[in-house]
Amino acid sequence: xxxxxxxxxxxxxxxxxxxxxxxxxxxxxxxxxxxxxxxxxxxxxxxxxxxxxxxxxxxxxxxxxxxxxxxxxxxxxxxxxxxxxxxxxxxxxxxxxxxxxxxxxxxxxxxxxxxxxxxxxxxxxxxxxxxxxxxxxxxxxxxxxxxxxxxxxxxxxxxxx
Numbered sequence: 001x002x003x004x005x006x007x008x009x010x011x012x013x014x015x016x017x018x019x020x021x022x023x024x025x026x027x028x029x030x031x032x033x034x035x036x037x038x039x040x041x042x043x044x045x046x047x048x049x050x051x052x053x054x055x056x057x058x059x060x061x062x063x064x065x066x067x068x069x070x071x072x073x074x075x076x077x078x079x080x081x082x083x084x085x086x087x088x089x090x091x092x093x094x095x096x097x098x099x100x101x102x103x104x105x106x107x108x109x110x111x112x113x114x115x116x117x118x119x120x121x122x123x124x125x126x127x128x129x130x131x132x133x134x135x136x137x138x139x140x141x142x143x144x145x146x147x148x149x150x151x152x153x154x155x156x157x158x159x160x161x
Contacts, residue, residue: 032104032109032140032145033102033104033109035145036102036109036111036138036145037100037102037111039058039138039145039147040097040100040111040136041097042054042058043055043058043059043147044095044096044097046058046082047082047095048092048093048094048095049092050082050083050086050092051082052079052082052083055078055079055082056079057144057146058146058147059075059078059079059146059147060075060139060141060146060147060148061075062075062148063075063146063147063148063149063150064149064150065078065149065150065151065152066150066151066152067152068132068152068153068154091120092120093117093118093119093120094117094118094120095115095116095117095118096115096116096118097113097114097115097116097134098113098114098116099113099114100112100113100114101113107139107140108137108138108139108140109137109138109145110135110137110138111134111135111136111137111138112133112134112135112136113133113134114131114132114133114134115131115132115133115134115152116129116130116131117129117130117131117132131155132152132153132154132155133152133153134150134151134152134153135149135150135151136149136150137149137150
């Protein structure tokens with residue numbers, strides 16, 4: 001009987017430890033996901049506002065994006081673009097992400113979703129809208145999340161209800 005009691009006590013301790021470990025991992029996953037989702041919005045804002053300081057912090061030095069036509073762009077190239085002045089009369093587009101899914105792998109978070117680009121129209125009305133699918137990979141470096149790779153695909157289909 002004493003042996004059975006010890007076995008039950010041991011199993012209870014192991015189950016409790018496993019539950020705490022799983023809850024801790026879920027908490028870390030949730031925190032990482034929340035931090036990266038927030039950073040994703042900050043990145044879109046930095047692009048819209050041509051905020052080089054924010055862009056420099058969010059985008060890793062080794063970042064590269066691949067576009068649907070196979071072209072690539074590096075951090076250096078995107079920084080040059082956002083530092084350049086907008087053409088006169090050219091209003092900034094607005095960016096929105098939708099259907100975002102996150103997968104957390106320790107210090108790496110992969111976001112997939114749909115990017116909606118809303119171009120301004122005449123007289124303040126909404127103009128053309130473009131949609132594409134994207135994948136962004138974030139890595140935690142020295143305690144900070146940075147996007148290190150991106151991929152865009154054209155023609156995003158809307159999720160059916």
